[in-house]
Amino acid sequence: MSDGFGIYVHIPFCRRKCGYCDFHSIPLTQTSQDTVNRTIDQVRAEIAAHTSLVEAIGADLDQVKLPDVTSIYIGGGTPSAVPAAGIRAIISDVMKSFQMADEVEVTVEVNPDTASQDWLQTVFDAGANRISIGAQSMDETVLHTLGRPHGPGDVEDTVKAARAVGFAHLSLDLIYGAPEESLESWEQTVEAALRVQPEHFSVYGLTLSPEAPMAAELGCRHGSIREWEVASEDSLAAKHDLAVTKLEAAGYPRYELCSYGVEGHRSRHNMNYWAQGGYLGFGPGAHSHLPAKVTGLAGAMRWCDGRSVDQYSEGAGNQIADMDVVQGAAARTEMVCLALRMKEGLDMSTYRARFGSDFVDDFSGPYAQLSEDQLLVTFGDRVRLSAEGWLLADHVMAQFI
Numbered sequence: 001m002s003d004g005f006g007i008y009v010h011i012p013f014c015r016r017k018c019g020y021c022d023f024h025s026i027p028l029t030q031t032s033q034d035t036v037n038r039t040i041d042q043v044r045a046e047i048a049a050h051t052s053l054v055e056a057i058g059a060d061l062d063q064v065k066l067p068d069v070t071s072i073y074i075g076g077g078t079p080s081a082v083p084a085a086g087i088r089a090i091i092s093d094v095m096k097s098f099q100m101a102d103e104v105e106v107t108v109e110v111n112p113d114t115a116s117q118d119w120l121q122t123v124f125d126a127g128a129n130r131i132s133i134g135a136q137s138m139d140e141t142v143l144h145t146l147g148r149p150h151g152p153g154d155v156e157d158t159v160k161a162a163r164a165v166g167f168a169h170l171s172l173d174l175i176y177g178a179p180e181e182s183l184e185s186w187e188q189t190v191e192a193a194l195r196v197q198p199e200h201f202s203v204y205g206l207t208l209s210p211e212a213p214m215a216a217e218l219g220c221r222h223g224s225i226r227e228w229e230v231a232s233e234d235s236l237a238a239k240h241d242l243a244v245t246k247l248e249a250a251g252y253p254r255y256e257l258c259s260y261g262v263e264g265h266r267s268r269h270n271m272n273y274w275a276q277g278g279y280l281g282f283g284p285g286a287h288s289h290l291p292a293k294v295t296g297l298a299g300a301m302r303w304c305d306g307r308s309v310d311q312y313s314e315g316a317g318n319q320i321a322d323m324d325v326v327q328g329a330a331a332r333t334e335m336v337c338l339a340l341r342m343k344e345g346l347d348m349s350t351y352r353a354r355f356g357s358d359f360v361d362d363f364s365g366p367y368a369q370l371s372e373d374q375l376l377v378t379f380g381d382r383v384r385l386s387a388e389g390w391l392l393a394d395h396v397m398a399q400f401i
């Protein structure tokens with residue numbers, strides 16, 4: 001389990017809704033500046049009153065020892081769609097309200113159409129040291145299909161602006177598998193993205209829930225969303241392989257299912273998630289997780305803030321919508337599924353020390369089958385996904401649930 005401790009802040013506003021998006025995000029065209037300002041004020045109030053959240057999960061404040069913060073992540077939605085002064089105030093509040101570790105990774109997500117150099121300068125001056133850019137594709141046609149409001153040139157301009165301001169750690173998000181995207185288009189996207197030389201990539205295959213705006217149209221064209229997905233499977237596998245090969249050859253080793261980073265530039269914030277470390281989330285729909293060793297309670301506590309802006313607002317930014325205690329079989333499964341996302345895989349001795357039983361006994365059926373299918377490989381005390389297992393990770397994880 002990680003010794004890191006993260007703070008996540010969710011900004012639920014975007015310039016407009018992308019066609020594939022099923023996150024809770026509100027287009028600025030459908031809300032008012034008053035709502036944006038009020039939500040930011042409530043996020044700030046929630047950060048200031050974080051001890052009452054910890055109390056609300058049933059922890060005895062005298063027993064709680066929050067670790068020093070090792071990472072702050074401002075995500076969304078689109079943080080760069082709201083005034084930089086709001087993000088600056090939030091970063092400042094977090095730094096004042098919590099004890100900071102010596103080196104803190106402070107990431108802000110931006111979209112290329114909204115992050116001006118002035119905006120980036122303000123958040124850099126506030127203490128941000130990492131920018132995650134939602135590029136998604138470097139093909140104008142694919143960006144249009146996805147309903148993204150920017151072009152490839154905007155991605156390059158954002159990278160230049162961030163470098164000019166002084167950011168030394170940039171990450172690019174890319175998505176493959178858009179409808180009608182060819183393998184050649186994806187290859188050109190990967191090559192163009194490599195040319196802008198970020199330190200890190202997050203690469204995802206497109207999945208569409210029936211609620212996503214573009215799902216209805218695709219479903220009509222292909223019979224159903226599922227039929228479109230099945231028709232896309234071979235091409236998704238080819239695009240996945242192409243990304244792995246090109247990124248690794250260019251010096252970005254894959255260290256997690258969707259993450260590739262040059263040496264020393266793994267996402268510290270996400271590494272803490274995958275290692276089941278503690279984190280507190282603020283803002284509509286933000287998730288929190290505190291391990292038992294932090295709270296003194298019987299199991300790890302996981303909860304979520306009011307999901308919609310209205311629900312969050314009704315709770316005056318201090319409302320728990322869902323809460324779970326993660327212990328027993330659920331804690332075992334969670335550890336396995338998160339660890340298998342990582343290149344290093346699951347350390348079975350850590351599992352044994354934590355649960356007092358052996359992973360291969362607790363999960364004997366799926367372990368034997370997945371090993372026989374060559375989707376899992378075992379080296380000494382570690383078990384991890386094979387090359388084929390990376391590709392079929394969803395299937396592998398499902399066997400442990």
Ligand code: SF4
Pocket residue numbers: 013014015016017018020021022023025076077078111134
């Ligand atoms: S920018 Fe992200 S959160 Fe906002 S609408 Fe697009 S996909 Fe959704």
